[in-house]
Amino acid sequence: MQDVTRNITGETKIYGIIGNPVHHSMSPEMHNIAFREHGMNSVYIALPTSHISDGVRGLKALGFKGVSITIPYKQDVIPFVDVIDPVAEKIGAINTLVIKKGEDSSEKIVYGYNTDWIGANRALEEKISLQGSRVLVLGAGGSARAIGFGLLEAGAEVILTNRTAEKGRKLAGQLGCSFYRTDELGQIQADVLVNATSVGMVPDTEKTPVPKDLLSGFKVVMDIVYAPLQTRLIKEAQSVGCQTVDGLSMLLYQGAAQFKLWTGREAPLDVMREVLYRNFR
Ligand code: ATR
Numbered sequence: 001m002q003d004v005t006r007n008i009t010g011e012t013k014i015y016g017i018i019g020n021p022v023h024h025s026m027s028p029e030m031h032n033i034a035f036r037e038h039g040m041n042s043v044y045i046a047l048p049t050s051h052i053s054d055g056v057r058g059l060k061a062l063g064f065k066g067v068s069i070t071i072p073y074k075q076d077v078i079p080f081v082d083v084i085d086p087v088a089e090k091i092g093a094i095n096t097l098v099i100k101k102g103e104d105s106s107e108k109i110v111y112g113y114n115t116d117w118i119g120a121n122r123a124l125e126e127k128i129s130l131q132g133s134r135v136l137v138l139g140a141g142g143s144a145r146a147i148g149f150g151l152l153e154a155g156a157e158v159i160l161t162n163r164t165a166e167k168g169r170k171l172a173g174q175l176g177c178s179f180y181r182t183d184e185l186g187q188i189q190a191d192v193l194v195n196a197t198s199v200g201m202v203p204d205t206e207k208t209p210v211p212k213d214l215l216s217g218f219k220v221v222m223d224i225v226y227a228p229l230q231t232r233l234i235k236e237a238q239s240v241g242c243q244t245v246d247g248l249s250m251l252l253y254q255g256a257a258q259f260k261l262w263t264g265r266e267a268p269l270d271v272m273r274e275v276l277y278r279n280f281r
Pocket of ligand 1: 138142163197
């Protein structure tokens with residue numbers, strides 16, 4: 001465990017994560033090592049929060065520079081943000097706040113962003129160019145929504161499927177993409193498969209969202225599940241020759257995008273990656 005306290009002074013800039021619960025979050029370790037790597041006098045702490053409106057007011061009053069927003073507040077925080085990024089607005093969820101003084105006044109302004117889609121895109125772009133690729137997204141929850149809109153930003157063609165067809169059709173309508181029922185999976189041809197459901201997560205690690213015999217047509221398979229890191233989907237995709245992207249990659253790159261928004265500097269990916277993957281060895 002690193003000793004972040006040795007850097008704390010009266011000048012220390014404070015960042016954190018707001019949510020409930022947050023005690024299990026890997027973000028404090030990831031961001032603190034990044035600050036330290038850059039020699040920055042900044043610290044990132046977990047902030048379990050029971051009232052989001054009071055929480056945001058408190059951040060402004062106490063001089064926080066920025067925070068991550070996690071479950072259950074990614075949607076609820078929107079009314080308390082002064083300026084929302086256009087993609088975050090389309091997604092309808094914010095995972096990052098930047099708090100700074102306005103250009104013309106001393107009044108603090110709260111800016112809201114979503115870096116989840118940036119993380120997913122960057123993780124996928126390591127394997128394949130998304131522009132013009134066909135991507136099958138599994139799921140219709142908050143993660144599928146962020147990933148779906150993000151893929152459209154990158155110029156990919158999105159196809160959606162979801163266990164509950166009604167929910168899937170609704171999201172597909174909002175994305176302007178086609179929807180297939182899960183029993184139609186075998187008919188779909190795509191370059192990339194993204195599992196944006198929780199299927200395969202501990203304790204149900206024997207589950208997989210797509211049967212192995214349907215995987216070989218995909219060039220790249222990404223799973224947002226990172227517990228376990230090697231999900232059944234990832235293992236089976238590897239065994240039939242697909243390139244794979246595990247769930248920690250998205251987490252790493254969404255954090256890197258936050259770091260850039262907060263500090264204006266490129267995130268030190270190697271040390272951040274090391275911290276994240278250490279917990280899974
Ligand atoms: P998140 O915000 O992480 O996306 P969510 O909003 O609860 O979480 O969405 C979970 C997604 O995983 C949904 O698409 C859900 O499918 P339904 O809409 O049918 O509920 C999907 N999901 C969860 N458990 C599943 C399971 N056992 N089989 C298939 N899909 C599942």
